[in-house]
Amino acid sequence: MKNVVIMTFFTLFISLNLIAQEANPKQKDKKVVEKETKLEDPVCHMKVKKGGKITTKHKEVEYSFCSEPCKESFTKNPDKYIKK
Ligand SMILES: [Zn+2]
Structure with a gap:
């Protein structure tokens, strides 16, 4: 038992x-x-939804931004914001 x-x-x-x-x-x-679904704005580190309108391509990698000024800062000096 x-x-x-x-x-x-x-x-x-x-x-x-x-x-x-x-x-x-x-x-x-x-x-x-x-x-x-969430990407990070490399400039201000805000979370950005994937598929947003404010994006740019740098060395075959697409980056998303929360606003145009962030995108401009990135395009002017991408290496400053890319994690190595
Ligand atoms: Zn931003």
Whole structure:
């Protein structure tokens, strides 16, 4: 009889583990989505939505900006704002 109790606990433990593992990837996906939809303005470090109108390309990389003045500052001196 004791064995049955142990087996029940064991099965329950495994099930809970599986549920926990299933829940985790969902949290990771959320973080990935946030990274994909939000870019950082390299000039003022504000978060900018991807697909904005104020963008520029520099060395095949696209940069997004919160405003025209930020874009202008970047275009004048891109190397100053690019992380190395
Ligand atoms: Zn800005």
